[in-house]
Amino acid sequence: MQNGSNPDDRRQSIRRTAKDGVFLTFRPRFQKVGKLVDICSGGLAVEYLLNPEAVDAADHLPDNTVEVDVFSSGEQVYIRRIKCRVVYDTGVDAFGSLDSIQMRRCGLQFEPTSQQQLPDLSCLMTSTMSTV
Numbered sequence: 001m002q003n004g005s006n007p008d009d010r011r012q013s014i015r016r017t018a019k020d021g022v023f024l025t026f027r028p029r030f031q032k033v034g035k036l037v038d039i040c041s042g043g044l045a046v047e048y049l050l051n052p053e054a055v056d057a058a059d060h061l062p063d064n065t066v067e068v069d070v071f072s073s074g075e076q077v078y079i080r081r082i083k084c085r086v087v088y089d090t091g092v093d094a095f096g097s098l099d100s101i102q103m104r105r106c107g108l109q110f111e112p113t114s115q116q117q118l119p120d121l122s123c124l125m126t127s128t129m130s131t132v
Helices: 112-128
Strands: 016-018 022-026 033-040 043-050 065-072 078-092 102-110 129-131
Touching: 022 043, 033 102, 033 112, 043 078, 065 112, 078 112
Parallel strands: none
Antiparallel strands: 016 033, 016 129, 022 033, 022 065, 033 043, 043 102, 065 078, 078 102
């Protein structure tokens, strides 16, 4: 069963769209910060501005995994060290021909080690999200 109107969407659970003010940052250097786009019980999508000078392989752990923190400015939510696998990381044509600025969209799948964080993620989904 695919979710949403995108035939390439492989998520099996209900996706919720983020309201304004929910952000994500990539550990360990916190140089990538983006806006949470949507989330479901299996993963999330984030859009961020790529700073070409800040690209570093240290942001990715072995097996294409990352650790991220999710936080909200309005709901006072902060979930630390969510381990995820990068499903995709692709460019979004948001700025047209501005070569020095690139908007990226990244899909992350929650890793089993983050299962202890599911109650926090569930709270985040109900308090700061709306169903797609």
